[in-house]
Amino acid sequence: MKKTAYSRLPDHCFWQRSVSAITPQALDPVVTVPFTIATTDKIATAGSCFAQHIARYLRNTGFHFLITEPAHPIASADEALIYNYGTFTARYGNLYTARQLLQLFQRAYGMFSPSEAVWQGDNGELIDPFRPQIQPGGFSSLAEFNADRAKHLRAVRTAFETLDVFVFTLGLTEGWESKDDGAVFPLCPGVAGGVYDENKYQLHNFDVSEVVQDMLTFIELLTQLNTRAKIILTVSPVPLIATALSDRHVLSATTYSKSVLRVACETIGRQSTVAAYFPSYEIITGHYARGGYFAEDCRSVTEAGVAHVMRVFLKHFAGMALDVSATVDAVSQEKQLSDKHLQEMAELVRINCDEEAIDKRFIPAEKNIQTGRGKSSLASIFKQWRK
């Protein structure tokens, strides 16, 4: 057989052998990873909405998913979700662009103070321009807003300083920025707070060099602060919900945006010794899947798709098989303690009110002022009352 440059290449270099010849579920586009993750490593996540899936699986598969801004345990699981506690490591909401991530770091360490600190909502509530959908109803006062932002940025600092692995999912290249100081917002002003004003805001469609530069600057800042930090980059397979470019079809805009991000990740992976690219984008969007990992809207990623991504992720980074049954969030000790406390308090309030409500004709006066009755004396009072 004639020798060529391809002759000695492994199977994964050939489409026929590594894509066509295997079942879609078995596709594994990862060849090597530059580092592995131990279950004791603290993993932080951020990024676009697809990063939420990664966070959810990491939380439920025995990893130390770092949460530095957890929900208070009086909140139910649903309330915690609605208020974006535990969705990511801290309550920053979706970070779609590399510039947002860089500016989050800079804001947390006082390196950047955007001129637009707060927006007013339709009903007088206050909105954080950098996490406009972080909670329903916004903030009730400037004091509350300032205190919550300070608490949030403390949690961001704790995350950057204590994480071992940072998983960041790049989502978009189109972003809206302030003409005044270049502050980049996750959503166009006016969509979920703020007022759109073309004299104040402009669209910025980041190109490859900008994304690479922003990410490398972030990586440098992070690793100066935390020498243990390793970074895993992914590109969100979720298409743009809309493009702000009127002369572009949203499909073309999506292709451009994802291409820029994919090239940027490749470039960063080559230039940085601590950053690795993980191909979740390819696993979901690859031809081999025939679009099967997208829901009816051709945009939302199915649970089967996410499971495929995480199966490959865990296999390579942790040498683990995915336990698909591990989908229910564990209840924290703090939550269990709080629930027990509140249940006991509810019962004590009930007893206190029942005692008060019992007609005093049936209770000797001294018993009425006695405190801390045992169950037996209460039971006898109730018995007497029923008679």
Place this chain on the structure above:
Amino acid sequence: MKKILVVGHSHVNALKDSNPEEGFEFCSLVGANGLASFVKKNIPSSEYDALVCSIQGSQYNIFGLVKHPQPFDFYWPDEPGLPIDEDAELLPLSLVTSIFKRDLRATFHILDTIKKISRIKTYFLEPPPPVPSEAHIRKHPSSFREKINQHGVSPAVFRYKLWRLQAKLVREHCASLGLDYIPVPKEAQNRQGLLRRPYWNIDPTHGNAAYGALVLNQIRSLHYHED
């Protein structure tokens, strides 16, 4: 002479204990079948002038009479000068509101039910404000002795905020039902809005008979427009 019917839970007792001479009748909703029994009761307008509801009212104590193992606090924008506990975790008001609404569902259900059956003027009675004195609460801890020993009593200002939040939510619900809301008599509150000493009951959460008398006077005055 027609009467005013006062219906509700434990806070009704303070009113009943004040031994009103005439004009009032009391009905307890305490017990598993309290509401069901009341629904069957006939409230003819020929006998009753008005219905006054004192429904539950102590839910805020679940969160705040005793310090939570992980203390929390929140800003109360209606009174921005109220201090924040530096050692507590700050929560957004809207989150605390959401949690409270979950716990007030039973109260709202009872009010909805009463609204459906009542054909006479119906009022809602605001529960008494918190007792400011930790010493009093520790002296008369009622069922909370063990919990108080374990965790301590929450600061009065925190209990006040919880009480105000609860009152605001119930007041909004009453407004949506067209029920008139009767706030706590001003004379019963100190400068901080907490319950004045003459009205403390010998327990941590209720008003006493003197408080009940004050409230009955307020009801009379409101309903019959007496000075």
